[in-house]
Structures are given as structure tokens and as C-alpha cells.
Amino acid sequence: MTTEKLTIVPPGHALSGVVNPPGSKSITNRALLLAGLANGTSRLTGALKSDDTRYMAEALRAMGVSVDEPDATTFVVTGSGQLKPPAEPLFLGNAGTATRFLTAAVALGNGKFVVDGDEHMRKRPITPLVAALKSLGVDITAATGCPPVTINGSGGFSSHHVVIDAGLSSQYVSALLMAAPCSGKPFTVELAGDDIGARGYIDLTLAAMRAFGASVEQVTPSIWRVEPTGYEAADFHIEPDASAATYLWGVEALTGGKIDIGTQAANFTQPDARALDVISAFPDMPAIIDGSQMQDAIPTIAVLAAYNTTPVRFTGIANLRVKECDRVRALSLGLNAIREGLAREEGDDLIVTGDPSLSGQHLPAEIDTFADHRIAMSFALAGLKTSGITILDPKCVGKTYPGYWDALASLGVTYLQEIPR
Known part of the structure; x- marks a missing residue:
């Protein structure tokens, strides 16, 4: 069976606007x-x-x-x-x-x-x-x-x-x-x-x-x-979903834009909100990031790390192997589909080498989401900087953020869509 595909077209400019993330x-x-x-x-x-x-x-x-x-x-x-x-x-x-x-x-x-x-x-x-x-x-x-x-x-x-x-x-x-x-x-x-x-x-x-x-x-x-x-x-x-907010913070970091999500990070009670401190440091994120207390934010940060100026090692993420899929493996495979050697696994750690020159390149890559909403949403961020990034099974985002693709479109992101016949 042919899988539905969505290819992100890099916007080439800062993305700004208002997006209200769904509830937690x-x-x-x-x-x-x-x-x-x-x-x-x-x-x-x-x-x-x-x-x-x-x-x-x-x-x-x-x-x-x-x-x-x-x-x-x-x-x-x-x-x-x-x-x-x-x-x-x-x-x-x-x-x-x-x-x-x-x-x-x-x-x-x-x-x-x-x-x-x-x-x-x-x-x-x-x-x-x-x-x-x-x-x-x-x-x-x-x-x-x-x-x-x-x-x-x-x-x-x-x-x-x-x-x-x-x-x-x-x-x-x-x-x-x-x-x-x-x-x-x-x-x-x-x-x-x-x-x-x-x-x-x-x-x-x-x-x-x-x-x-x-x-x-x-x-x-x-x-x-x-x-x-x-x-x-x-x-x-119920407050907005902090894990969903990380994708919008990632859009800001990668494109230099400004997105009003209607809630200050300090007002979130969910642990993933602490990811903003790391995301705000992009493109100079720390060499070691402990993901144990913000596990659902790690896919977002790992994709950002592909464009970081220096390598990033993610620790404390063994639990990601028993989420909707083995997210450590899915991240490694997806990043290496963009450029071989971009990521590697060492035990349960994930090392992302970082390569700012990926921005502006055309690197055709089909990202297997393994039906995991967070893999789909995080790798969409790579498509904002590198052309040719194609998300397989994009509708899997319906697990937690059914309006995700529409939210990015409202900021000016466009897609090439392939629907199986």
C-alpha cells in the first residue's frame, strides 16, 4: 500500500504570527x-x-x-x-x-x-x-x-x-x-x-x-x-500543550521569526516547557542535553541539533525507546536519511553531529514516522531549512495535534502532497 506523503517547501523567510496550541x-x-x-x-x-x-x-x-x-x-x-x-x-x-x-x-x-x-x-x-x-x-x-x-x-x-x-x-x-x-x-x-x-x-x-x-x-x-x-x-x-508548543518554538528558532502562542512559558505546569531554555540557545545549544525530564520535547530538540553549530549528545532518554515507537532509533534513522553520519546511537544516548550547512541544501529524504506523531511533527522543522524533506504518514499527527499542518500553513508554510490512489 502506498503511504500518503507530505513534502515541506522551505519558506525562505522568518515565520511569524499567532498560533494557539491545542490543550494538553x-x-x-x-x-x-x-x-x-x-x-x-x-x-x-x-x-x-x-x-x-x-x-x-x-x-x-x-x-x-x-x-x-x-x-x-x-x-x-x-x-x-x-x-x-x-x-x-x-x-x-x-x-x-x-x-x-x-x-x-x-x-x-x-x-x-x-x-x-x-x-x-x-x-x-x-x-x-x-x-x-x-x-x-x-x-x-x-x-x-x-x-x-x-x-x-x-x-x-x-x-x-x-x-x-x-x-x-x-x-x-x-x-x-x-x-x-x-x-x-x-x-x-x-x-x-x-x-x-x-x-x-x-x-x-x-x-x-x-x-x-x-x-x-x-x-x-x-x-x-x-x-x-x-x-x-x-x-x-486545561492549559495548552507544552509539547506542541515546542514545535512552534522550534519554528521561531530555525527561521528567526516570532510566534505568539498565547501562553508564557513560565505559566506552563508541564515539564516539556523547560525545553524553551535549550531551544532559545539555538544555534549554540549545549553539548550535553539531559532529556529525562522533558522526554516528549527531545524529538524537537534533536532535529534542531542537526542545524546546531556544534555536536549535541542527548542523555537520559532510554524511555524514548518504549514510546509510540523507538524514538531514539527513529530520530537516528530520520536524521541519517537527511545526511548520512548526521546522527548515531551510543547505547541509549543519541549524538547529533550538527551541520549548519544543511540550511539551503536540497537533500531528498523520506522520513519514516513509524506512525509516531512526534517524529512527524519534529522532522517537519527540518523541512523549513532543507528542501526535499518528505514526511510519510503525515496524518499520524492526529494523535495529539490534528491541526498541526494547518497551523504551519497559517504561518506561511506550503507543502507538496501525495495521496495514495
Whole structure:
């Protein structure tokens, strides 16, 4: 089957204008779940409407939660405080947040729940969360260590202290924390060791939980105590997506333009907003960039690094290998498709050599996105400086930013499009 292709035409001038990024995917899916677990009607404004959030909303509907969408950025969610067993397996595409969060939440229900996803989600590990839930007395199986996951819920947990290995993903911790207020007794979540994927996302989880009435205390950097409050319906506003903002900051850096995204970087609570400090240093970004606490921003910065004046080594990015695709590998392959030797992998580190002379060159390169929205959006930035950059499967951006190509077009970017017949 021929894949749809989009070739970016370098604009040749600074790109300036106003672009309002969509709402945060991370916060939208947290708020949808918490509103679904609350008793009453919640109104979520500024929300993201994309593949990932649609899967979460549809899963909640399948479990008896009313989810209305009165406009393009609002969800009105009415729950009873209980998630009912769905008639069919919950299909969540490649939405990691929805899959991990719901796996823990449905364990509080009574009956059989199957959490499943697409071919990509079925390669993403979930064993640490499954093991943690088993330790709480949950009847749960995941034969491959990845979805599908089958949960036979019995209305709660038999234990109220869990130790979780969060080395692969902070989403495991967030999933347990969000389930905890509904467990009926004071609940303690403890990290196994100090490793944790982007800790800033735990802060997003705690803030959302408190907005819906939860009482949670961080006892130590690795222990949280959660009271059995359940959740209260609430009106909740969702801030713009900081990961999406990184692409627009990248456009500014590469073209020397100025884009008003409607939100100051200092006002973001999402960890990816810290990427602006690094992006602002372009074309003299630091020699070593630790990506552990801004993981979704690394594809953006790695493509910028191709045009940096000096090489950049990205460290702390092992978790990128278990995202929507192996992003370390995808970045290496994509950069080397533009120019052989532009990037290399050393263990889980990525080294981008940097070559400012790429600007203005014609270097035909087809970028395999591996159906990963962040690979597609980040490599589009290379097309602003180097002609011939073609993005395969450009519609995969619908996972988190359906309007991405239109946003760039509004700034003056043009494309050559090839649609399979």
C-alpha cells in the first residue's frame, strides 16, 4: 500500500504570527478519567480533541459515564463514581496515558475489563503496573507483558500499600495515584528505587487529583499517602500543550521569526516547557542535553541539533525507546536519511553531529514516522531549512495535534502532497 506523503517547501523567510496550541493531552486524559470517577457533572474546558483523548472518552462512555462535547474544546462529563464492565474490550489505539490510567482505574470495578490497543500499543510494556496491581490482590493478566490486559475486578484492592517500579514510565505511578482515592482506605504508593520517568508528570497528576477533591501528601520523594476521599465533580480548565508548543518554538528558532502562542512559558505546569531554555540557545545549544525530564520535547530538540553549530549528545532518554515507537532509533534513522553520519546511537544516548550547512541544501529524504506523531511533527522543522524533506504518514499527527499542518500553513508554510490512489 502506498503511504500518503507530505513534502515541506522551505519558506525562505522568518515565520511569524499567532498560533494557539491545542490543550494538553497529558492533562486532558487525567481530567477525563478523574471526572469519570467523580459522582456528578464536571466541565472540562480548553481540552484537547484528538485520537488519544477520543479513545479515553469513548472508553468512559463504554463504562457508563456520560461524556458530552458541546464545542471543540469542552467535555461535559457525568459520572456515578463507578466504572461498569464494558460489553466489549476497551480499544485505546496507541494512547499510553489512557491505557495505563484505565488499567488501574478499572481494577476498582466489579466484573471483567479488557484493556487493549493497536499493534503499536501491543508492543509497549505494562508489566510493572500489572505486577503492582497483582500485589494489591487484583486478578489481572497480560500474557505478553504488553496489552491486552484482562482485569477481573472485585470492587477494590485487598492491600493499600503498593511498591511500583517506575523506571520505564511515570504513568504507572500516576495510574496508581489516581485510583487510590477510590480504594476505600488510606493508600500509600512507594517507588521501588529512585528511577522514574519524567517526575514532572507526577506533579501534573497530583494537581489534577486535588482539583477533583483528592487529598494526597508526598511523604518523601518516593512515597505518597492518599486519603480515601473519592472524587468530586469540578469545573476544570486545561492549559495548552507544552509539547506542541515546542514545535512552534522550534519554528521561531530555525527561521528567526516570532510566534505568539498565547501562553508564557513560565505559566506552563508541564515539564516539556523547560525545553524553551535549550531551544532559545539555538544555534549554540549545549553539548550535553539531559532529556529525562522533558522526554516528549527531545524529538524537537534533536532535529534542531542537526542545524546546531556544534555536536549535541542527548542523555537520559532510554524511555524514548518504549514510546509510540523507538524514538531514539527513529530520530537516528530520520536524521541519517537527511545526511548520512548526521546522527548515531551510543547505547541509549543519541549524538547529533550538527551541520549548519544543511540550511539551503536540497537533500531528498523520506522520513519514516513509524506512525509516531512526534517524529512527524519534529522532522517537519527540518523541512523549513532543507528542501526535499518528505514526511510519510503525515496524518499520524492526529494523535495529539490534528491541526498541526494547518497551523504551519497559517504561518506561511506550503507543502507538496501525495495521496495514495
